[in-house]
Structure formats: structure tokens, C-alpha cells
Amino acid sequence: MKVYNIAIFASGDGSNAQKIIEYFKGSSTIKVVLVVCNKPTANVLNRAKNENIPSLLISRADFYESNRVTEQLHSYNIDFVILAGFLWLIPQNLITAFPDKIINIHPALLPAYGGKGMYGMNVHEAVIAAREKESGITIHLVNEKYDEGKIIEQHRCSISETDTPQTLAQNIHQLEHRYFPAAIERFIQNNSNGI
Numbered sequence: 001m002k003v004y005n006i007a008i009f010a011s012g013d014g015s016n017a018q019k020i021i022e023y024f025k026g027s028s029t030i031k032v033v034l035v036v037c038n039k040p041t042a043n044v045l046n047r048a049k050n051e052n053i054p055s056l057l058i059s060r061a062d063f064y065e066s067n068r069v070t071e072q073l074h075s076y077n078i079d080f081v082i083l084a085g086f087l088w089l090i091p092q093n094l095i096t097a098f099p100d101k102i103i104n105i106h107p108a109l110l111p112a113y114g115g116k117g118m119y120g121m122n123v124h125e126a127v128i129a130a131r132e133k134e135s136g137i138t139i140h141l142v143n144e145k146y147d148e149g150k151i152i153e154q155h156r157c158s159i160s161e162t163d164t165p166q167t168l169a170q171n172i173h174q175l176e177h178r179y180f181p182a183a184i185e186r187f188i189q190n191n192s193n194g195i
């Protein structure tokens with residue numbers, strides 16, 4: 001049986017990366033084999049170490065001025081790339097190397113509250129400032145523009161009068177932890193023909 005290897009890209013705490021790693025520990029067909037990070041102080045690097053998963057720390061030059069990252073992904077036989085709180089725009093060479101095989105999670109209901117600069121707390125602050133009644137998460141394919149790839153799944157939560165950006169962030173994280181790993185699994189099961 002073919003085993004699908006995934007690489008998780010993350011820039012920060014990595015709570016989503018942790019949930020994904022834990023979820024696929026029990027899988028015989030999907031394995032998390034690499035964590036890619038662009039920030040030396042990011043907690044996700046500690047998480048990878050604790051889980052005995054190799055990590056790759058990348059620079060801007062590696063990412064935007066060379067093929068080094070794509071070559072590394074090929075050397076780990078990566079089939080799918082998962083962006084879990086990764087904040088750099090994905091360059092065209094990576095998209096070409098992994099067509100329709102890069103999945104991102106965004107902490108709002110795209111197309112609203114997406115695009116450059118819309119990440120993490122910035123998103124939740126904008127949603128609360130606009131007095132929205134609901135927010136949610138979007139799991140989508142990645143193309144060369146921020147947050148514009150095909151939507152795979154969305155999940156919603158309501159916002160009350162007393163919510164703050166911080167409480168909304170907590171609620172969004174809960175949705176992400178609950179839905180993202182299984183959404184990745186479903187997507188890979190349904191889109192692995194020909195690999």
C-alpha cells in the first residue's frame with residue numbers, strides 16, 4: 001500500500017502542526033515526515049524535535065531565490081504540503097512542483113478577511129472591529145496569490161457581543177484543531193490518484 005508523505009510548514013507556535021502530527025501517528029497510509037519553518041525561535045521547532053520529526057529551517061533566499069526547498073521536499077519524497085500557520089507567500093516553483101497538493105488553513109471565512117497582511121491576530125482584530133456575527137476557518141488549496149486558491153472546506157462559529165480578538169482566536173483554534181487533520185486526510189484520500 002502506498003504511503004503518502006506530508007511536510008508541514010509553520011512559522012509560529014505550531015499548535016495545528018501538533019494536532020496534525022498526533023492525528024497521523026495512528027495512520028498507516030499518511031505520515032508526517034518533515035516540518036519546515038522560517039523562524040529560528042518558533043515553538044513549532046521544539047514540537048518537531050519532541051515528536052522526533054526532522055525539521056528544516058529556511059531563509060528567504062532559500063525560499064525565493066533557489067530551488068533548495070523543492071529539492072529538499074523531493075529528497076523526503078513529499079507528496080503533499082500542509083501550511084499550518086506559515087506566513088510567507090508560496091513561490092511559483094513550489095506550486096509548480098506540487099500542483100493542487102499544497103493545502104493552507106486560514107482563520108476566517110474566505111474570501112472575507114484574506115490577502116496580504118491578514119494572518120493570525122490581525123484577522124481576528126479586523127473581524128471583531130467589523131462587528132461580524134460569525135467567523136470561521138477555511139481550508140483551501142494554495143495558488144500564487146494569498147488566500148485565493150480553491151476552497152476545500154469551511155467551518156463556522158458565531159461571535160457574541162462579548163467576544164474579543166483573543167476569545168475569537170481561541171474559538172478559531174478549537175475549530176482548526178477539530179477539523180483540519182481529518183480534512184487533510186479526506187483530501188489526500190480523494191486526490192491521490194496517479195501518485
Ligand code: GAR
Nearest residue numbers: 012013014015016085106107119120
Ligand atoms: C492559525 O490560526 C492559522 O489559521 C493562522 O495562523 C495560526 C497558527 O496557529 N494562519 C494564518 O493566519 C495564515 N494566513 P498555530 O501556530 O498555533 O498552529
